[in-house]
Amino acid sequence: MSNFYESQKYRLSLNYNSSGEEEHRMQKETLTVPNISCGHCVMNIKNELSEMEGVNSVDGSPEAKSIMVEFEDPATLEKIKETLKEINYPAS
Numbered sequence: 001m002s003n004f005y006e007s008q009k010y011r012l013s014l015n016y017n018s019s020g021e022e023e024h025r026m027q028k029e030t031l032t033v034p035n036i037s038c039g040h041c042v043m044n045i046k047n048e049l050s051e052m053e054g055v056n057s058v059d060g061s062p063e064a065k066s067i068m069v070e071f072e073d074p075a076t077l078e079k080i081k082e083t084l085k086e087i088n089y090p091a092s
């Protein structure tokens, strides 16, 4: 597990170019998904979004009906919302 985090950290450090600017900024968004009714819904969403390239972590709360997702290129908020729509959990 620690190896995984070390490699993630290393990979992220490579995202800085020579001028010190971030090329692929990691984004963290919280989306409200009204169709979430239980933990299984959150599990389904986690499974689907985790398969998207660029999505680094997905967390969710059945109580808050929300999904927290961390992503970078090539994933975008738009693509994530599209995927949620496709699996019948559109974000509000």
Ligand SMILES: [Cu+2]
Binding pocket: 036, 037, 038, 039, 040, 041, 042
């Ligand atoms: Cu459910």
